[in-house]
Amino acid sequence: MTSNSASLPGINRRALLRGASLAGGGLALSTWMPAWAQPVSRGIAKPLPQLSGDNIALRVAHEMVQVDGRQAHVIAMNGTVPAPLLRLREGQAVRITVDNALDEETSLHWHGLLVPFQMDGVPGLSFPGIKPRSSFTYEFPIEQSGTYWYHSHSGLQEAMGHYGPIVIDPKGADPIGYDREHVVMFSDHSFVHPHTLFSKLKQESGYYNRQKQTLAGLLAGKDQSRADRLAWARMRMDPTDILDVTGSIYTYVVNGYGPNDNWTALFKPGERVRLRFINAAAMTIFNVRIPGLQMTVVAADGLPVRPVPVDELQMTVAETYDVIVTPVEDRAYTIVGEAIDRSGMARATLAPREGMVAPVPALRERPLLTMKDMGMGAMDAPATGTDHAGHDMAGMDMSAGAASPDHGASGQSMNMNMRDGANxxxxxxxxxxxxxxxMPVDRTGEPGVGLENAGHKVLVYRDLVALERNPDVRGADREIELHLTGNMERYMWSIDGQTLSESKTPIPLRTGERVRMTLINDTMMNHPIHLHGHFFELVTGHGDHSPRKHTVNVPPGGKVSFDVTGVYGDWAFHCHMFLHMHAGMIRVVQVRGAGEAA
Incomplete structure (x- = not known):
């Protein structure tokens, strides 16, 4: 997406002509088709704008851009969405001056970068924010290499396009060999303001779900049986409730280009091509594949891992994955980013020449949640059957007694220490x-909702093994257990039943302390959890080569454990489903020295 404002310096006028042509007769011939099925290739082969050096300037402003031939209002940086690619080098010190041309406060958070907490970019926590019509200079050393991104942490700006990619080259030889590379940044664009999206969800949580079960699905045997539907209805749960905001309202984009635009990346047959995947979506988990090409995962969240050949990977919000592909045929391939609920897809092309196009696969059948997603452990039995202990599932009240809005009173509490002896x-x-x-279970060995029977190799977290030995291999001194809680009917989200404003104390750690954090998802939605300022090691059985990440998906009814070493500062810890965080699923991790009061 490039700004249409002719007053901006360096405007790309070809982007304006491209947008005008999209709005013309060629598009009109196929407007009846869903976006993912549009056959027209625009042959873009257009790199992202790039900024490098020790001093970088960014300007944040409202802009109008073209997305699939439609005018879109966005908050952009330097006139583009995504913002310019920041190409940095490990070991350098960088100064990034951000000029805020908005009439509201803004900010930039360097997602996954290890920076001093005062430079982390969370207004009201680590710095005061960038006031309207003012500027702020971030200064920090670059202590790592890999694929990362940056975005606003103010209001709902990120959901309006206020994000961009970061690539950091290693100071020595790159452990990942490749001949050519492309940044592939997935996101979701709404022509409706995110405040409106949030308001609609508060009024009716399934407002954007256009894939609910129907009588036709019942008669065709594709959906749940009548008895199962009644059982789920008694629990006031919907097995099609997978994404809050869906393809019914979102246009899924790659590097700012919609499916009709068909952003294209070039290659020469036989080359090792490094694709740096980034999920910068506000609310969408993507299933990523390239039909006809095997991908080898070589990095996760910026850090190298032992190569893992896969056919598909589920990339939650805010994660990054680097993959190597080696196309040997002189033909085009489609890069597919299918929404987890199968309500739409982002689409791009990998081709040896501009103007080429590959077949775009149809959307696969939408998945249904199971009792396992309800937190019923390993039981995949239908709701009308019996569990492994012989309990009648049809008669179970999944609202957990006092936890139910019908049974519980505001302000009640339940101590969950019976689980795993955790603190x-x-x-x-x-x-x-x-x-x-x-009965939540560890689901790090599962491919993700809807991919259980994909018929090919799908990446799971347990496949990831760090390429190098972890820098801190001590055992945890203690464990902290946190519950991801919510009420989908009322669209309320929290941690341990409290929003940020309701929680009286931060989560306390000591500098250098080794802590195991266990996250339990008490809801039916996926929650991508991000800890600022830290990498943590997933507890997946790989010992001193456990994968190090900054964002992890906690699936419905699942639990995830990781070990982390405290770094001094006040750090945001939150769900990266943007509207979940906005509703309250965010806390503060406060790390202090041994002699300081927490």
Whole structure:
């Protein structure tokens, strides 16, 4: 997406002509087709604008851009969405001056970068924010290499296009060999303001779900049986409730270009091509594949991993994955980013020449959630059957007694210390906590919702093994258990039953302390959890080569454990589903020295 403002310096006028042609007769011939099925290739082969050096200037402003031939209002940096690619080098010190041309506060958070907490970019926590019509200079050393990104942490700006990619080259030889590279940044664009999206969800949580079960699905045997539907209805749960905001309202984009635009990346047959995938979406988990090409995962969240050949990977919001592909045929391939609920897809092309196009696969059948997603452990039995202990599933009240809005009173609490002997705070029950998962399980060996029977190799977290030995291999001194809680009917989201404004104390750590954090998802939605200022090691059985990440998806009814070493400062810790964070699923991790008061 490039700004249409002719007053901006360096405007790309070809982008304006491209947008005008999209709005013309060629598009009119196929407007009846869904976006992912549009056959027209525009042959863009257009690199992202790039900034490098020790001094970088960014300007944040409202812009109008073209997305699939439609005018879109965005908050852009230097006139483009995504913002310019920042190409940096490990070991350098960088100064990034941000000029805020908005009439509201803004900010930039350097997602995954290890920076001093005062430079982390969270207004009201680590710095005061960038006031309207003013500027702020971030200064920090570059201590790592890999694929990262940056985005606003103010209001709902990120959901309006305020994001961009970062590539950091290693100071020595790159452990990942390649002949050519492309940044492939997935996102979701709404022509409706995110405040409106949030308001609609508060009024009716399934407002954007156009894939609910129907009588036709029942008669065709594609959906749940009548008995199962009644059982789920008694629990006031919807097995098609997979994404809050769907392809019914979103246009899924790659580097700012919609499916009709068909952003194209070039290659020469036989080359090792490094694709730097970034999920910069506000609310969308993508299933990424390239039909006809195997991908080899070589980095996760910026850090190298032992190569893992896969056919598909599920990339949650805010994650990055680097993959190597080696196309040997002189033909085009489609890069598919299918929404997890199959309501739409981002589409781009990998080709040896401009103007080429590959077949675009049809959307696969939308998945249905199971009892396992309800926190019923390993039980995949239908709701009308019996669990492994012989309990009648049809009669079970999944609202967990006092945790139900019907049974609980605001301000009640339940101590969850019975689980794993963990040092768990009390979960505050009330209208914001709809369920407590009775039997959550570790699902890091599973491919993700909807990919259980994909028929090919799908990446799972347990496949990831760090290329180098972890810098801190100590065992954890203690464990902190946190519950991801919510009430989908009322669209309320929290941690341990409390929003940020309701929580009285931060999560305390000591500098250098080794802590195991266990996240339990008591809801039916996926929650990508991001800890600022740290890498953590997933507990997946790989010892001193555990994969190091800064963002991890906690699936419905699942739990994830990781070990982390405290770094001094006040750090945001939140769900990266943007509207979940906006609703309250965010806390502060406060790290202090041994002699300081927490």
């Amino acid at each position: 768990a705070p009390e979960v505050v029950l009330g209208p914001g906590v709809q369920t407590i998962a009775p």
